[in-house]
Amino acid sequence: xxxxxxxxxxxxxxxxxxxxxxxxxxxxxxxxxxxxxxxxxxxxxxxxxxxxxxxxxxxxxxxxxxxxxxxxxxxxxxxxxxxxxxxxxxxxxxxxxxxxxxxxxxxxxx
Amino acid sequence: xxxxxxxxxxxxxxxxxxxxxxxxxxxxxxxxxxxxxxxxxxxxxxxxxxxxxxxxxxxxxxxxxxxxxxxxxxxxxxxxxxxxxxxxxxxxxxxxxxxxxxxxxxxxxxxxxxxxxxxxxxxxxxxxxxxxxxxxxxxxxxxxxxxxxxxxxxxxxxxxxxxxxxxxxxxxxxxxxxxxxxxxxxxxxxxxxxxxxxxxxxxxxxxxxxxxxxxxxxxxxxxxxxxxxxxxxxxxxxxxxxxxxxxxxxxxxxxxxxxxxxxxxxxxxxxxxxxxxxxxxxxxxxxxxxxxxxxxxxxxxxxxxxxxxxxxxxxxxxxxxxxxxxxxxxxxxxxxxxxxxxxxxxxxxxxxxxxxxxxxxxxxxxxxxxxxxxxxxxxxxxxxxxxxxxxxxxxxxxxxxxxxxxxxxxxxxxxxxxxxxxxxxxxxxxxxxxxxxxxxxxxxxxxxxxxxxxxxxxxxxxxxxxxxxxxxxxxxxxxxxxxxxxxxxxxxxxxxxxxxxxxxxxxxxxxxxxxxxxxxxxxxxxxxxxxxxxxxxxxxxxxxxxxxxxxxxxxxxxxxxxxxxxxxxxxxxxxxxxxxxxxxxxxxxxxxxxxxxxxxxxxxxxxxxxxxxxxxxxxxxxxxxxxxxxxxxxxxxxxxxxxxxxxxxxxxxxxxxxxxxxxxxxxxxxxxxxxxxxxxxxxxxxxxxxxxxxxxxxxxxxxxxxxxxxxxxxxxxxxxxxxxxxxxxxxxxxxxxxxxxxxxxxxxxxxxxxxxxxxxxxxxxxxxxxxxxxxxxxxxxxxxxxxxxxxxxxxxxxxxxxxxxxxxxxxxxxxxxxxxxxxxxxxxxxxxxxxxxxxxxxxxxxxxxxxxxxxxxxxxxxxxxxxxxxxxxxxxxxxx
Numbered sequence: 001x002x003x004x005x006x007x008x009x010x011x012x013x014x015x016x017x018x019x020x021x022x023x024x025x026x027x028x029x030x031x032x033x034x035x036x037x038x039x040x041x042x043x044x045x046x047x048x049x050x051x052x053x054x055x056x057x058x059x060x061x062x063x064x065x066x067x068x069x070x071x072x073x074x075x076x077x078x079x080x081x082x083x084x085x086x087x088x089x090x091x092x093x094x095x096x097x098x099x100x101x102x103x104x105x106x107x108x109x110x
Numbered sequence: 111x112x113x114x115x116x117x118x119x120x121x122x123x124x125x126x127x128x129x130x131x132x133x134x135x136x137x138x139x140x141x142x143x144x145x146x147x148x149x150x151x152x153x154x155x156x157x158x159x160x161x162x163x164x165x166x167x168x169x170x171x172x173x174x175x176x177x178x179x180x181x182x183x184x185x186x187x188x189x190x191x192x193x194x195x196x197x198x199x200x201x202x203x204x205x206x207x208x209x210x211x212x213x214x215x216x217x218x219x220x221x222x223x224x225x226x227x228x229x230x231x232x233x234x235x236x237x238x239x240x241x242x243x244x245x246x247x248x249x250x251x252x253x254x255x256x257x258x259x260x261x262x263x264x265x266x267x268x269x270x271x272x273x274x275x276x277x278x279x280x281x282x283x284x285x286x287x288x289x290x291x292x293x294x295x296x297x298x299x300x301x302x303x304x305x306x307x308x309x310x311x312x313x314x315x316x317x318x319x320x321x322x323x324x325x326x327x328x329x330x331x332x333x334x335x336x337x338x339x340x341x342x343x344x345x346x347x348x349x350x351x352x353x354x355x356x357x358x359x360x361x362x363x364x365x366x367x368x369x370x371x372x373x374x375x376x377x378x379x380x381x382x383x384x385x386x387x388x389x390x391x392x393x394x395x396x397x398x399x400x401x402x403x404x405x406x407x408x409x410x411x412x413x414x415x416x417x418x419x420x421x422x423x424x425x426x427x428x429x430x431x432x433x434x435x436x437x438x439x440x441x442x443x444x445x446x447x448x449x450x451x452x453x454x455x456x457x458x459x460x461x462x463x464x465x466x467x468x469x470x471x472x473x474x475x476x477x478x479x480x481x482x483x484x485x486x487x488x489x490x491x492x493x494x495x496x497x498x499x500x501x502x503x504x505x506x507x508x509x510x511x512x513x514x515x516x517x518x519x520x521x522x523x524x525x526x527x528x529x530x531x532x533x534x535x536x537x538x539x540x541x542x543x544x545x546x547x548x549x550x551x552x553x554x555x556x557x558x559x560x561x562x563x564x565x566x567x568x569x570x571x572x573x574x575x576x577x578x579x580x581x582x583x584x585x586x587x588x589x590x591x592x593x594x595x596x597x598x599x600x601x602x603x604x605x606x607x608x609x610x611x612x613x614x615x616x617x618x619x620x621x622x623x624x625x626x627x628x629x630x631x632x633x634x635x636x637x638x639x640x641x642x643x644x645x646x647x648x649x650x651x652x653x654x655x656x657x658x659x660x661x662x663x664x665x666x667x668x669x670x671x672x673x674x675x676x677x678x679x680x681x682x683x684x685x686x687x688x689x690x691x692x693x694x695x696x697x698x699x700x701x702x703x704x705x706x707x708x709x710x711x712x713x714x715x716x717x718x719x720x721x722x723x724x725x726x727x728x729x730x731x732x733x734x735x736x737x738x739x740x741x742x743x744x745x746x747x748x749x750x751x752x753x754x755x756x757x758x759x760x761x762x763x764x765x766x767x768x769x770x771x772x773x774x775x776x777x778x779x780x781x782x783x784x785x786x787x788x789x790x791x792x793x794x795x796x797x798x799x800x801x802x803x804x805x806x807x808x809x810x811x812x813x814x815x816x817x818x819x820x821x822x823x824x825x826x827x828x829x830x831x832x833x834x835x836x837x838x839x840x841x842x843x844x845x846x847x848x849x850x851x852x853x854x855x856x857x858x859x860x861x862x863x864x865x866x867x868x869x870x871x872x873x874x875x876x877x878x879x880x881x882x883x884x885x886x887x888x889x890x891x892x893x894x895x896x897x898x899x900x901x902x903x904x905x906x907x908x909x910x911x912x913x914x915x916x917x918x919x920x921x922x923x924x925x926x927x928x929x930x931x932x933x934x935x936x937x938x939x940x941x942x943x944x945x946x947x948x949x950x951x952x953x954x955x956x957x958x959x960x961x962x963x964x965x966x967x968x969x970x971x972x973x974x975x976x977x978x979x980x981x982x983x984x985x986x987x988x989x990x
Contacts, residue, residue: 023143040169041140041147042126049136072139 001054004087010037011047012056012076012084019060019075022048048074056080118163119145125170175511182511193516196477200520200566203473205527208559209535210466212528215558216549217452223367225298226408230447231415233265233405233422237439240713244443245696246403249383249396251429251437252290255405259425261418262407266293268381269403270371271318272648272814272846276352277340283648283846284336285374286318286353288381296408297370304347304362306331312380318354319651319813328358330379334366353377355652367548371404391776398429398436399773401696406447419444457944461865464938465619465872468612470566472879475605475612477570479883482602483890509572517567521560525551528559599891606883607927610968613873613880614931614960615938620873621956622946623866629948630859636687636790636799638728641678642851643825643832644686645671645817649843657743660811666839667817668720671832676823681723682807682815685715687790688854698773699803701759714755714801715792716774718812723804724750724787726820732756734766734785741806747781748806753789755801772803775810795859796947818851825850865945877963880927881971884920888975892916892982900984909980916979920972921965928961 004012014020014028022044029039039047051057052074060075076084123141144166151162186193221227235251236243247255252267259265268289275284291312294301307329314326330351332340340346350357358379369375387396409418422442430437445453485492492505529551536549647667654660664682672680698711721737724730732753741748749770756765765783772781789799807815817836821828829848836845856863892899899912939951949956 022139023146026143026147038165040165041143042166042169042173044143045136045140046173070138070142072135 001056001083002087002090004083006037007039007043007047008051009084009087010039011044011051012080012087015057015074015076015080016084019062019073021071021073025074051080056083119148122166122170178507178511179515181508182515185508185512186515196480196516196570197519197523199473199477200516200563200570201523201527203470204520204524204559204562204566205531206466207470207562208524208528208555209531210463211558212532212549212551212555213535214460214463215552215554220548220554222448222451223299223365227448228446229263229409229411230296231407231409231418231444232447232450233407234443234445235401235426235440236443238441239439242696245401247405247442248398248401248436249387249403250394250398250433251426251440252403252405253383253396254429255422255425256290256292259407259422261409261413261421263410264292264295265405265407266290266296267383267403267405268293268371268378270375272646273318273354273376274648274650274842274844275336275376276842281842281844283844284353284376286330287371287375287378288317289378290381290383293378296406297368298408299364299368301331301362302334302365303337303344304331304360306362307380313382314385315380315382317381317386318379328356328379329361330358330377331362331364332360332377333364333375334368335373336376337363355650370406398433399698407444415444415446457941461619461941461945462868464941465616465869468616469872469875469879470562472609472612472876472883474566474569475609476879476883476886477566478573479602479605479886481571482605483886513567513572516571517560517564520567521563524559524563525556528555599894602887602890603923606880606887606923607930609880609883610924610927610964611930611934613876614928614964615934616869616873616876617960617963618931618935618956619938619942620866620870621960622942622949622951622953623862623869625953625956626946626949627859627862627866630795630862636729636788639688639851639855641821641823641825642727643819643821643828643848644851644854645819645832645836645848646815646846647682647817647836647843648814648846649840651813653840653842654813657808657811660813661743661808663839663843664720664807664811664815664817667836670835670839671817671819674828674831674835676821676828677832678820678822679722679726680817680819681720681726682817683719683723684717684812684815685792686816686818686851686854687727687792688851688858695774697803699759700771701768702771712758712801714751714803716772716803716805718807718810718815719750719804720807723818726818727790728820729790730788732786732788733764734783736785737804737806741784742808743811745809747779747809748784749781750785750787750804751783752787752799752802754799755803756786758801770803772805774805781805793858795855825852862945862947877967881967884923884968884971885975887923888916888920888972889978891919892975892979895979896982899979899982903982904984912982913976913980916976917969917972920968920976924965924968928964932957 010029010033011025013032014025020028022041025048026039026041026044029037048057052059055077057074057080058077060073062073062075119141122144123137126137126140147162147166148159151158222230224230233247233255234244235247236245246269247267249267252265256265266289268287271286271288273284273286275282291307291309294306311329316325316328330353332346332351337346340351346360347362348360350359352358358377364378370378383396407418409415413421419442422444426437426440426442430440495505496502532549532551647664649660649663654663668680668682671677695716696713697716698713700711719737721739721741724736734750737748737750749772751759751765751770759765759770760768765786767783769780769782771778787804791797791799792802819825819828819832829850833845833848837843899907899915903909903912935951935957942951
């Protein structure tokens with residue numbers, strides 16, 4: 001399943017802290033990236049459906065009591081959590097590798 | 111109060127439904143979230159709101175289109191046979207069209223590589239009463255035009271001369287261009303390196319052919335090609351090259367696409383016509399009756415071509431009044447340079463382009479027919495989807511996506527094919543199509559391929575698909591009913607009829623061209639063209655100055671070649687029949703010493719020939735004798751004439767022994783006719799014999815000659831030894847070219863051959879395509895009418911009757927198609943007539959053969975379906 005598409009990674013990360021509804025995911029992604037990455041509804045619901053089909057997320061039963069009951073909440077499944085952390089480890093390894101490279105070190109110092 | 115965007119949100123929701131139309135709950139979630147996003151954006155101001163709207167719309171469209179494309183892709187992959195056939199068929203058609211477009215683009219459409227090229231015109235002298243409409247202007251007239259015209263910003267003239275370039279690796283023949291002042295200003299091209307000539311550098315320079323040494327240093331500008339072959343060294347600028355026995359200073363190098371007059375130009379050098387025509391031989395300065403220059407002018411800005419023509423005609427009329435002897439009846443003709451360059455190739459290219467477009471149409475029709483069959487087969491699927499609530503728009507959008515995919519696939523494959531086939535096409539095209547070296551696959555060609563691919567995809571895939579989606583649900587769902595409607599089958603019949611029609615046009619075109627070509631080959635050259643070797647010489651003018659030296663040189667060359675085994679005889683002449691190379695002089699002659707008025711003086715082509723020329727060529731002597739060694743420089747002046755001249759000058763009386771006055775070098779001189787020869791067609795089979803006068807080479811030694819060798823063995827086998835033998839006489843003088851007379855004859859018919867082969871090829875391809883179309887349609891019909899046929903057979907129809915049913919259908923198709931084709935032939939006959947020789951476009955034999963061929967092929971195509979129909983087993987066909 002790895003590497004994840006950037007959009008997918010962002011959606012999964014937005015769900016890492018707990019279940020969210022669709023609009024919450026969009027806001028979370030924008031907030032985490034200072035608005036550099038935005039997901040838009042038509043594409044996002046398509047992604048959510050794909051992730052559901054892959055069993056990476058599932059519709060969540062837990063929801064704040066005061067919320068509109070029409071809203072669907074999504075949460076990571078155990079498989080989703082594992083895939084996300086595997087992807088993060090993979091990305092970290094790449095970042096470590098890049099940091100170790102001499103050229104980049106020099107560039108940072110300069 | 112509702113927020114002002116509620117209507118917009120509703121529209122968004124509707125669009126969403128249209129594009130995704132799947133999951134109502136998901137749709138509502140998307141719409142709600144979009145609304146929340148818009149609310150949040152509205153709080154941040156108008157700009158943010160607008161940006162959010164744009165992002166939302168993009169989001170929708172991208173997701174929606176991706177969905178469609180994915181579906182279209184799946185549907186194409188599900189039917190790989192259909193997809194492959196359609197793409198390959200379409201791609202081949204598009205590639206052929208694109209290849210031809212690349213050629214047509216470079217030759218006809220691409221602007222010339224000069225600044226404001228539409229203002230460049232070629233200027234010719236024309237004499238309507240004498241039917242000489244395109245003569246290269248005479249130096250004296252050009253001199254006056256340059257001085258007095260008010261039509262051109264700049265006006266220049268040139269002529270080309272063969273020259274010998276000597277380098278470290280020996281000698282090489284090249285073509286030099288002598289240009290008058292203003293040459294580079296007319297074309298407005300800057301050199302790639304160095305500089306062109308300053309005005310003063312045009313004055314007093316010796317010409318290539320003058321042979322004068324001393325005086326001003328000769329200068330030249332190199333062509334890119336010659337510069338490359340000399341090592342492409344920038345240090346060559348300012349250095350010298352050794353041409354025609356002396357050093358020439360190199361001032362600059364022109365860019366690679368500067369090809370004036372053609373790609374063969376090796377260098378340009380200044381020509382001072384007043385310097386060239388002075389002294390006792392030219393008391394009046396540059397002559398007005400030697401018409402051989404090429405003249406190009408840059409029309410003044412704001413002046414139309416008609417305006418420029420009017421001004422030049424006025425000037426020409428003045429010159430005619432001032433110089434009646436040489437100029438009466440002579441006017442001018444201005445032809446745009448671009449038109450001039452493509453004049454000869456235009457019809458052929460358009461013809462070929464027409465053939466290719468026809469093939470493209472055929473392919474389109476076939477693909478459309480396939481697609482109709484496919485959509486008929488899918489009609490039930492469509493009907494089910496429609497019944498289950500799929501929107502018609504959805505289905506149409508899928509067809510759009512399918513069409514776009516097909517178009518992109520087609521364009522890609524076609525561009526790959528085109529890149530591959532261009533080289534072949536150029537290799538097969540006649541070498542004298544101008545600007546062929548500029549052909550490439552550029553942005554324009556690629557866009558053309560895209561456009562054609564899209565067009566054929568729309569015709570071949572979209573339109574039939576849309577028809578299919580219009581099926582009535584109820585009728586399509588009825589169990590066991592034939593799934594294709596009557597109208598689909600009608601359209602397919604119409605398509606096949608159109609295919610046959612186009613094929614008829616192609617076949618008739620190919621037939622006409624083939625018969626015309628055969629006619630050309632039959633035209634007698636006037637002599638035996640086999641076993642003739644032709645060598646061209648242009649010895650160094652500085653070394654061979656003076657009559658005696660030139661005569662001696664050729665005497666030794668002819669002697670050396672005649673000693674070779676396999677040589678029957680050998681002679682030299684200035685211009686050979688069928689050969690475009692060599693200098694032709696059109697000069698006035700008359701019978702009595704009293705010279706007639708300027709405008710009634712008859713003229714004849716003057717040629718210099720050595721003894722034995724007519725024997726070698728095999729041109730029969732009608733009366734008198736040939737030249738002999740006795741007709742030397744100090745002997746009485748003699749000439750030979752051809753039958754055409756004998757007829758027009760003496761009207762049936764015996765010319766041998768009579769005297770004729772020829773106004774050629776050295777002024778009017780009486781010369782005695784010693785012999786009359788049979789006419790020959792000098793300019794290819796299409797030309798008519800013209801009056802000719804031959805002068806013994808010894809009495810007027812000309813430097814540039816064609817040596818012709820009659821061989822007893824294959825002339826090609828003798829080419830190398832003859833060349834080597836000739837250079838033994840003077841190793842510094844290379845033989846400029848070696849070829850055979852048959853090759854020259856073939857070359858003169860190259861365009862005819864090209865057009866014929868090309869159209870024949872496309873006619874064959876068209877025939878195959880049409881046959882496939884007929885076959886596919888009939889096979890489909892048989893499959894559709896299986897049950898009906900079974901019923902007929904059960905009721906007693908014989909296999910023969912059933913087969914006849916199918917065959918009659920194919921014959922009807924062929925008949926109606928032929929009528930359509932005949933109409934098409936009538937429509938294109940004007941274009942075709944101009945390239946035909948000795949045959950009319952309505953040639954009944956060609957039409958008859960075409961129809962016969964077509965009927966045979968259509969019958970053959972209907973054989974399999976008819977047999978299948980005849981073998982239908984009524985029992986098994988009616989069981990289901």
